[in-house]
Amino acid sequence: MRTFRIPFKAMASACELVLAVDDEPEAQAMARAAIAEVQRIEAKYSRYQPDSIVSRINAAAGGQAVACDEETWSLLNYADSLYQSSDGLFDITSGVLRRAWNFYDHRLPAPADLDGLRQLIGWRRVEREAQAVRLPEAGMELDFGGFGKEYAADRAGAVLAAKGLRHGYVNLAGDMRVLGPKPDGSSWMIGIQDPRDKTAILATIPVERGGLATSGDYERFFELDGKRYCHILDPRNGQPVTHWRTVSVVAPLAVVAGNCATIAMLKQSDGLAFLEACGMNYLAVDQSGTVHVKRAAQA
Amino acid sequence: MVPAWAVVDVAAIEDTLMTSSKIAMNDMVPAESAPLQTLGAALLAAAMALPLAVHAESAPERGLISLKHLDYLDSQPGDSRIKVRTTALMVLAPITSEWAIGGTLTTDSISGASPAYQSAALTKMRDERHAADTALTRYFPNGSLTLGVNLSSESDYLSRGLSVQATSSNESKNTTWSAGIGFNSDSINPSNKVVADETKRVTALLLGVTQVLTTHDIVLLNLGHSSGRGYFSDPYKFADNRPRDKDSNTLMLRWNHHLEALGATTRLSYRHYADNWGIRSHTLGLEYVQPLRQGWTVAPLLRIYSQSAASFYVLPDAGSYPFAPATQGYYSEDQRVSAFGAHTLGLKVAKQLDADWLVDLKFEQYGQRAGWRLFGSGSPGQMAFNARTVQAGLSRHF
Numbered sequence: 001m002r003t004f005r006i007p008f009k010a011m012a013s014a015c016e017l018v019l020a021v022d023d024e025p026e027a028q029a030m031a032r033a034a035i036a037e038v039q040r041i042e043a044k045y046s047r048y049q050p051d052s053i054v055s056r057i058n059a060a061a062g063g064q065a066v067a068c069d070e071e072t073w074s075l076l077n078y079a080d081s082l083y084q085s086s087d088g089l090f091d092i093t094s095g096v097l098r099r100a101w102n103f104y105d106h107r108l109p110a111p112a113d114l115d116g117l118r119q120l121i122g123w124r125r126v127e128r129e130a131q132a133v134r135l136p137e138a139g140m141e142l143d144f145g146g147f148g149k150e151y152a153a154d155r156a157g158a159v160l161a162a163k164g165l166r167h168g169y170v171n172l173a174g175d176m177r178v179l180g181p182k183p184d185g186s187s188w189m190i191g192i193q194d195p196r197d198k199t200a201i202l203a204t205i206p207v208e209r210g211g212l213a214t215s216g217d218y219e220r221f222f223e224l225d226g227k228r229y230c231h232i233l234d235p236r237n238g239q240p241v242t243h244w245r246t247v248s249v250v251a252p253l254a255v256v257a258g259n260c261a262t263i264a265m266l267k268q269s270d271g272l273a274f275l276e277a278c279g280m281n282y283l284a285v286d287q288s289g290t291v292h293v294k295r296a297a298q299a
Numbered sequence: 300m301v302p303a304w305a306v307v308d309v310a311a312i313e314d315t316l317m318t319s320s321k322i323a324m325n326d327m328v329p330a331e332s333a334p335l336q337t338l339g340a341a342l343l344a345a346a347m348a349l350p351l352a353v354h355a356e357s358a359p360e361r362g363l364i365s366l367k368h369l370d371y372l373d374s375q376p377g378d379s380r381i382k383v384r385t386t387a388l389m390v391l392a393p394i395t396s397e398w399a400i401g402g403t404l405t406t407d408s409i410s411g412a413s414p415a416y417q418s419a420a421l422t423k424m425r426d427e428r429h430a431a432d433t434a435l436t437r438y439f440p441n442g443s444l445t446l447g448v449n450l451s452s453e454s455d456y457l458s459r460g461l462s463v464q465a466t467s468s469n470e471s472k473n474t475t476w477s478a479g480i481g482f483n484s485d486s487i488n489p490s491n492k493v494v495a496d497e498t499k500r501v502t503a504l505l506l507g508v509t510q511v512l513t514t515h516d517i518v519l520l521n522l523g524h525s526s527g528r529g530y531f532s533d534p535y536k537f538a539d540n541r542p543r544d545k546d547s548n549t550l551m552l553r554w555n556h557h558l559e560a561l562g563a564t565t566r567l568s569y570r571h572y573a574d575n576w577g578i579r580s581h582t583l584g585l586e587y588v589q590p591l592r593q594g595w596t597v598a599p600l601l602r603i604y605s606q607s608a609a610s611f612y613v614l615p616d617a618g619s620y621p622f623a624p625a626t627q628g629y630y631s632e633d634q635r636v637s638a639f640g641a642h643t644l645g646l647k648v649a650k651q652l653d654a655d656w657l658v659d660l661k662f663e664q665y666g667q668r669a670g671w672r673l674f675g676s677g678s679p680g681q682m683a684f685n686a687r688t689v690q691a692g693l694s695r696h697f
Contacts, residue, residue: 002440018408024440074349081345085338151349158351174411178393187396193411201409203400210393216412248410250393251339256346260339278339283398293398 001167001183006031010038011149013173019160020167020183030163034156034170041152044071045144047095054144062138065127073131075144075151082147082259083123086274089266090259091123093135094235095143101240103231106222114238121235150213150258153177157254169207170254174214177254181208195245195285203283203291207250213258215265216246232265243268243286250281442467447481457486464505472511479505489534499529501545515557523549532631539631541611547574563589572606578636580606581673594651601644605673608638614680637678640671661690 003020004027017034019027046052050059057066068076082090096117100109120140127134135142149172156170157177169178169188181187187206194200195218205212217230217240229240247264251257260278264271272292275282284292437444447462464479480503487497507521527545553568570582586600611629642665649659667684669677 004440016408027440071350078345078349081342085342085345154349154351169408171408171410174409176408176410181394187394188407191406191409193409195412201406203398204406205398206396208394210395212393212410214410214412219412246412250395252343252393253346253351255349256339256342260342274338278342280339281393281395281398291400293400 003168003183004031008035010035011042011152011172015170015172017156017160017170018168018188019165021165030160030165033163034159037156037159038152038172041148041155045075045148047141047143047145054142057133057135058141061135061140063134065129065132065134067132070131075147076128076133078255079147080123080128082263086263086266088123089235090146090263091121091235092142092144092146093123093126093140094121094233095141095145096120096139097233097235097238098143100238101229101231101233103220103222103229106224108224108229109238118235118238146262147255147259149173150175150211150254153213153254154211175254175258176207176212178207178209178212192246192248192283202246202285203293205250205281205283211251211254211257212248213251213254213261214246214248215258215261217241217244217265218246232262234266234268241265241268244271245285245287245289247271247275247284248282249275249278251278256280441470441472445479455487455489459484462503474511475509477505477507477509479503481505485529487530487534491534493534494530494532497530499527499531501525501527515559517555519551519553519555521549521551523547523551525549533633536631536633539633540629541609541631541636542576542629545574545576547572549573561589563587576636577608577610578606580604596647596649596651598647598649599645600647602642603673604641604643605671606638606640607672607675608678609636612636612638612678614678634678634681634684637669637681638672638675639667639669639677639681640673641665641667642671655695657692657694659692659694661688661692663688663690 001020001022003018004024006017006019006027008015008017008031015038017031019030021027021030043049044052045054047054047058049055053066053068053072057068060066079090079092083092097114100113100117102109120137125136126140126142127136133142153170153172153175154177156172157179160168160170161179166180167183168180169176174193176190178188178190187208189204190207190212191201192203192205192214193216194202195216215232217228217232220231221228221240223229228242230242232241233239234241244265247261249257249260249264251260257280260275260280260282264275264282264284267274271284275284275294280294282292282294286292443466445462445464447460447464449458449460449462451458460481460483462479462481464477466475466477468475481501483499483501483503485499485501487499488495503523503525505521505523507519509517509519511517525545525547529543531541531543531545532539533541549570549572551568551570553566556565556567557563558565564587566584566586566588568582568584570580570584572578572580572582581604583603584600585602586598588596588598590596609631611631613630613632643663645661645663647659647661649657651657665686665688669679669681671677
């Protein structure tokens, strides 16, 4: 058995597959299938492709309902459960705030702009019935960016597992799904990026199987007068969250890991209680640099 | 009835049902002891409704077994649905160990929020992992392709090089072929302005084969050809005018042998060089690497070198100074193109400090004498030349 590391680019990021299989043709066949799956999801839920299901739903805002396929429908149901679990903080209609927060201009948005956009946010208002979805007001939009990458990691993982992969993982720019340990049974050592030092690793965790994802305030941000404004925005007031620098979660699925991490960021000072209630392994660093870690539960 | 598309990780379920004792309860709430209303289980249950199963191309029987298992559970009265959920949730339980704070452990991969950070750290990690990273190597299962770019610059000499090397092994990896081509373009602007804006272009080809003969023997054969055009003279030497072309061929043979009883390795090598300047040289090398206890290694080496003179080599003639030698055409008084022989005696001592760090000390005594030339006489009037080098090194293995 040999280990192959196959890098590729997807979701505008450096991704990789690490597959331990018997020979090269097997690795290539698995990689082709997994990468094709990631690209399929990227294309299907991309805001930038005018004929993607997301673009069509957004274009029909204020108009007719748009019929969804089963995959999209189940993703919308999942988004609803995230909304409920996060007390309304994880809201996939909050993507409109992007129009006010331009992370290239380093400028705070005008309150009037923010107010206008906040009128367009509200998952509760989205009409879902008979496998069709309708955004009731023109200008509203759905944004799958909040869980697209993690979902793609799980789907790629499922494709690899179906092809017989027992040892290896998928890493989509930091959102990972580990399918099995190294061929000798030892764990993969996964490092967590330091949120303030580009090349440093903050912590390491050995993983044999599971999903691992990290959310942080350093993905897209600008700093003004010593204050950091990051891209994770609270839908209730349109402002960036400030409490956590980074949150990493280990869960059975990458989607759950990623969404827990993001919700913890959104919950800010209530994030720790949320992570504890989730019962999953986490690592969180707050603004003072203090590291909070969930120790493995006693049996 | 659990819909087919809600079955996740079909094969994994079957595997893990067989080895259920391995499931770590670290991260999953054990169904027997805690209510399923915990947030985590709820989120997980919601995620389970996503289409995360894919039709397996092979092993449909496995899928059937798993479905049957779930069906069976589902048909039980009472809290069967919860049990089904529990089983499926349990089999996905991640298996991890504790977080280790601090970035000192070797990592296989990195999880982070920013793609930019990701590539910076990954690049650094990759750079560290693959030692020769000024070149870019793409590994294939039976070979590799290396692209090398080098750029070196001094105030009077700018060198640019590009090389490509490919290796290819047979199935058993006992035979490896390698081929490479390299280009170098140098710009020479000596500070004494003897010449200005001179260039030198060299193209080099390499062909080699490495063969594993036995479990204890590896042999290597390398053939090289180099073709250079341009300025080869040494501008800082008074009497130096070399041809503007230099073509050379090399042949190298090496035999590495492992001595089982001693745990040591011997490396015997021979290299032959010949060029159109008339220089022909032989290098014979013998190295003995002996690992000792506690991570120590000693490696004595012996190298014997002999070369003939270039056709344009002229004796430094104090009589004709300050004029160039009487010969027409090319000339050089550089003793590096004269006929001589040389011996090198060396000793390297190394200690492996821990799993990653290695410290070594290399001591070499080099002696060059015209009289040591083999297969002919050395150039007369040469001064003996001795050099002693001591080198200390610290290296980390990734």
